[in-house]
Amino acid sequence: MxxxxxxxxxxxxxxxxxxxxxxxxxxxxxxxxxxxxSEMKPIWAWFGYDEPNYTYMKDGQKLLTDISKLSPVPVYVRTHNLLTSGDGTPALKWGSTNVYTEDEKGNPVYNWTIVDRIFDTYIKRGMKPLAQIGFMPEALSTKPQPYQHKWKPGTRYEEILTGWAYPPKDYTKWANLAYEWVKHCVERYGKKEVESWYWEVWNEADGAYWKGTQAEFFKLYDYAADGVKRALPAARIGGANVTGGGSRYLDAFIKHCLLDTNYATGKIGSPLDAVLFHAKGSPKVVNGTVVMNLRTELRNVEANYKVINKYPQLKNIPVIIGEFDPEGCAACGMATNPENAYRNGTMYSSYTAASFARLYQLTDQYNINLLGAVSWSFEFENQPWFAGFRDLATNGVNKPVLNVFKMFGMMxxxxxxxxxxxxxxxxxxxxxxxxxxxxxxxxxxxxxxxxxxxxxxxxxxxxxxxxxxxxxxxxxxxxxxxxxxxxxxxxxxxxxxxxxxxxxxxxxxxxxxxxxxxxxxxxxxxxxxxxxxxxxxxxxxxxxxxxxxxxxxxx
Structure with a gap:
């Protein structure tokens, strides 16, 4: 004892x-x-953001340089507002390039200066655009006023929805805008380079970003795709980048591309070189503690995978998750949205590791040809330090989450x-x-x-x-x-x-x-x-x- x-x-x-x-x-x-x-595909090497003019600003260029070094293959970048009218001054959830205006007779006037500056920044670093054909230039919008919004975190999200979100007054001019843009890119960067990009039309047409009907969006897509293919037949274009819960809309979009009469050409079907959709989680504050929801994000993915697998014509088609994130609003900081307090520290890092690992598993299970999943997280120029935005860096200093992507880059x-x-x-x-x-x-x-x-x-x-x-x-x-x-x-x-x-x-x-x-x-x-x-x-x-x-x- x-x-x-x-x-x-x-x-x-x-x-x-x-x-x-x-x-x-x-x-x-x-x-x-x-x-x-299976192959260790760098599906994580895709990034995106709302504010295109941050691309060539000081901290934006630094972060893009850091991101470009992560991957053994070129990193793809997606951004909104590439066709939005304005003087190029950035703001939260806003950006502009002013590529399209009209003279006093209504003739198109193209100006590629700002959008070239954006794409030049990518190409210089060996990156490639996932080029978004949107949003609606003021001169083409069916409801142009008001146009530039003044949204700030904490105000109603609907305030961002101004003239840029409406259908074009002339679909032929819309198609020609796409044609002239792609034609210009081929002249500037070369046919082989532009053939390696992906093009997509609009963003979340099933949600707040589109003030037209579903049929009008399909028409928008057909005319844009027609313009792209006229300029570069081998260009790769797809859609529809629906919201996280938009699998039914994606289903209707795929049916249109495969079976319906094309609004632009009058023939059956529309070009579909890639299928795109979004997936988002939904954190909440419970008894003063942030509680994430990985289930919601992954079930968004699964619902859209099931839709794609319904169509034997789409077997092995490239799939891109246009936004793959813990929740929906990158520019909503933790001051106005306390559920976003996870973004500065290591919880964002561990969530990212766990979510991408499950994405690999889910993709294996459904035998999907997933090319990439865009992390809608970049940087916000000249904002308070660690303001709780969904970003990879703050004032030029990288946050912990970027180190997870560095780890992925080593695999x-x-x-x-x-x-x-x-x-x-x-x-x-x-x-x-x-x-x-x-x-x-x-x-x-x-x-x-x-x-x-x-x-x-x-x-x-x-x-x-x-x-x-x-x-x-x-x-x-x-x-x-x-x-x-x-x-x-x-x-x-x-x-x-x-x-x-x-x-x-x-x-x-x-x-x-x-x-x-x-x-x-x-x-x-x-x-x-x-x-x-x-x-x-x-x-x-x-x-x-x-x-x-x-x-x-x-x-």
């Missing part, structure tokens, strides 16, 4: 002084590098089989999101010829921290007994400019030295030095806090 007591005391002493503080769960992860699932080759006993099954997420008491400690892994990568996140819908969980990874199927492991980490202490900013006292006018410190803290950080690890030792082990994300780079 005395020996048992001594052993129990020794074990208790060990637990108190050697186990991690607040350790709650132990995740057992197994990666089989010799079991290929290449093929996705391989990886399991975790603490990872929620896909169907559970589709049914009820991540709501059980335990968090989702999930895994995504890839292997190329000379390297392997493993991403692990500790995510929960409920924005609470404190738990530090243990992770044990068995690395199988590698043809070496010894590997070099570099571990990268995003948590409160690593790769996190937001926590560094708060420790400074949350300055809204940081000094030059503070900005340098913030920039340094924003970089993706490795934990310690690379480790030589013998696989015969057993699993590789470490700790990961809730809402943290880590990447193992194995060579």
């Amino acid at each position: 005395g020996v048992r007591f001594k052993l129990s005391f020794v074990f208790l002493f060990y637990c108190i002084f050697h186990l991690p503080v607040n350790a709650q769960n132990k995740a057992d992860v197994t990666v089989n590098f010799d079991k290929k699932i 290449s080759g093929n996705r391989v089989e990886a399991t975790s006993n603490q990872m929620y099954p896909l169907q559970t997420v589709l049914d009820s999101s991540i709501r059980k008491p335990v968090s989702d400690i999930g895994v995504l892994a890839a292997k190329s010829q000379n390297a392997a990568t493993v991403m692990i996140w500790n995510y929960h819908d409920e924005d609470k921290k404190g738990n530090i969980d243990q992770v044990s990874i068995s690395l199988k199927g590698l043809d070496k007994k010894s590997v070099i492991i570099t571990r990268y980490l995003i948590d409160d202490e690593n790769s996190n400019s937001y926590e560094a900013w708060k420790k400074m006292g949350s300055p809204q006018s940081p000094t030059a030295s503070q900005i340098l410190e913030l920039e340094k803290s924003s970089e993706l950080k490795s934990v310690g030095k690379p480790i030589k690890f013998n696989l015969d030792q057993g699993p590789f082990q470490f700790e990961l806090s809730r809402q943290g994300v880590t990447l193992l780079s194995i060579k």
